[in-house]
Amino acid sequence: MNSSAQTDKQIAWTNQLEKLGAEHGFFRQIDAEHKALFLRGDDTLVVTFDNLDDARQKVEDRLPWGVKFINSQGWSALGIAAHGWTWYRTREVCDFFDELRDSKFFDQFKRVVFYGTSMAGYAAAAFSSAAPGATVIALSPQATLNRDITGGWETRFRAAWRRDFDGRYGYAPEEVAAARKAWVFYDPHTGQDAIHAALFRHPNTTHIRCRNFGHNLGSVMAMMGALKPVVYGLVNDDLEEAGVYQLLRDRRTLPYYQKQLLKRLQEMKRPRLTYHYCHAVLKASYPARRPHFANQMNQIARQLGLPAYDPATTSP
Numbered sequence: 001m002n003s004s005a006q007t008d009k010q011i012a013w014t015n016q017l018e019k020l021g022a023e024h025g026f027f028r029q030i031d032a033e034h035k036a037l038f039l040r041g042d043d044t045l046v047v048t049f050d051n052l053d054d055a056r057q058k059v060e061d062r063l064p065w066g067v068k069f070i071n072s073q074g075w076s077a078l079g080i081a082a083h084g085w086t087w088y089r090t091r092e093v094c095d096f097f098d099e100l101r102d103s104k105f106f107d108q109f110k111r112v113v114f115y116g117t118s119m120a121g122y123a124a125a126a127f128s129s130a131a132p133g134a135t136v137i138a139l140s141p142q143a144t145l146n147r148d149i150t151g152g153w154e155t156r157f158r159a160a161w162r163r164d165f166d167g168r169y170g171y172a173p174e175e176v177a178a179a180r181k182a183w184v185f186y187d188p189h190t191g192q193d194a195i196h197a198a199l200f201r202h203p204n205t206t207h208i209r210c211r212n213f214g215h216n217l218g219s220v221m222a223m224m225g226a227l228k229p230v231v232y233g234l235v236n237d238d239l240e241e242a243g244v245y246q247l248l249r250d251r252r253t254l255p256y257y258q259k260q261l262l263k264r265l266q267e268m269k270r271p272r273l274t275y276h277y278c279h280a281v282l283k284a285s286y287p288a289r290r291p292h293f294a295n296q297m298n299q300i301a302r303q304l305g306l307p308a309y310d311p312a313t314t315s316p
Contacts, residue, residue, distance in 0.1 A: 017081075025076075031092035033083050039067065041076040043110040046235060047127070049088065049120035052081045066115060069228065075235070076109065080123065087145060088123045089163040089170075097130040097169065106131035113137060113235050114179075117218040119157075125172035125200070128179050136182040137234050139218045140190075143172050143199035154192050177202045183234055183244075187213045189264065206241055210248065212260040224254045253284070262296065275300040282309065 014029070017037045021027025025038035035052075048066040070077040082088060099105075106112050112134040116124035121141030128136045144150065145157055146165040169175055176182045182205040186197040193215055197207055213220045221227035226247045233239025233247075251257040258281050265274040278297035282290055294309045301308045 028096070030080075030096050031090055033086050033090060034088065034093050034096075035081045036096060037067070037077075037079045037081070039071055039077045039079075041071060042074050043108075044075040044113070044235065045078060045106065045109040045111070046070045046075050046113045046115055047078045047080070047124070047131075049080045049116040049123040050082065051085065051119065052083055069231075073232065073235075080127075082119075085119060085157065085159040087119050087142075087157075087160045087163055087165075088127070089160070089165060093127075094168040097127050101130040106134070111135070111235070111237070115231065115235075116141070118142070118215065119160075122172055125176040125182065125184075126169045127175070128182075129169065129175040129177075132178040133180045134178075135234065135237070136176055136179045137185075137231060138172075138176075138183065139185045139221075140187070140193050140215050141172060141184060141196060141200075143196045144170065146171070153195055156192060173200045173202065176200060176205065179204055181237075182206070183208060185210055185217060187211060187215065187217055190215050208241070208244055208248075212257060212264055213251070214260060220251070220254070220256060221248070223256060224248075224250045226250060255290075259292070262293065266296075271300045271304060275304070275306060279309075 014035065017035060018027045020039060021037050025040045026036075027038075028036040030036055046066070048070070050066075067077045067079045080088065080093070112131045113136075114124035114128040114131070114134055115137045116122070117139035118141070121138035122143070122145075125136050125138045125141055125143075128134045142154075142157070144165045145154065145160050145163065147161060165171070182200065182202070184197050184200050184205055185208045186193045188194045188197075188209050188211060200207070210217045210220075218227060221230065230239070230244055230247055233243060262274065262277065262281075265277055275297055278293040278300075281293050282297065297309045300306065
């Protein structure tokens with residue numbers, strides 16, 4: 001997209017957000033890179049973070065991530081939108097949250113929740129200290145991108161390495177200590193995400209291990225229909241750890257998850273276990289739609305002298 005088209009798109013977003021803010025809450029241009037939109041609902045406030053330049057929706061439908069779902073539940077929403085991979089690390093964004101804290105903006109709500117994924121997950125944890133007693137829901141969050149801490153193992157997100165992660169709202173595991181409850185979702189097989197998650201050590205933190213979901217685990221949860229009920233339950237504070245894992249059990253029948261698990265078994269070099277897993281997947285689904293599993297099963301069958309895939313006996 002050329003710069004002129006990008007500018008037009010940003011202007012259209014800004015105009016839309018200004019109109020919504022004027023009608024239902026407020027809109028703030030925080031700085032050149034960040035905007036804030038508050039839409040008033042009931043006495044539950046959900047604070048989300050988004051990168052508008054990563055938008056997949058049409059301009060006329062575009063809201064900060066999660067705001068449409070939040071409002072559909074009747075909750076109040078505060079969406080912080082970035083233009084680019086900023087990790088929200090500017091003085092003005094910190095000043096904005098200081099202002100909300102000092103003006104007691106958060107005190108008008110019975111329940112405050114900070115919610116985000118990856119870069120936004122970092123922000124949800126880091127800025128939650130502006131509202132002590134809040135709940136944090138962070139999916140694949142970073143603890144920090146301070147190179148003094150992550151320089152030996154975090155090779156992603158180069159665009160943010162020059163950002164300042166010291167000072168106010170900087171180190172997410174420290175900031176989240178002021179929360180009433182923090183939920184950190186991560187895939188333990190995604191190395192960097194697992195290290196970030198391990199840095200969240202405060203007793204108020206519950207780690208939810210989403211094995212073989214990958215970094216974009218929120219998308220996987222959405223595909224399996226679990227994201228909304230998980231978020232709904234955690235926002236309303238009526239879902240425990242066991243209940244979260246129960247909602248994630250449906251991953252077993254999700255084609256994406258099955259492929260991720262197959263890849264994991266291949267990496268582990270467990271051919272016999274891989275063979276039996278392919279057989280189980282083919283037996284539980286429509287084999288004609290899963291040729292990759294049939295091919296893998298046959299390949300291992302030739303290597304180990306096992307029975308080949310038979311459509312007549314391997315069918316749901």
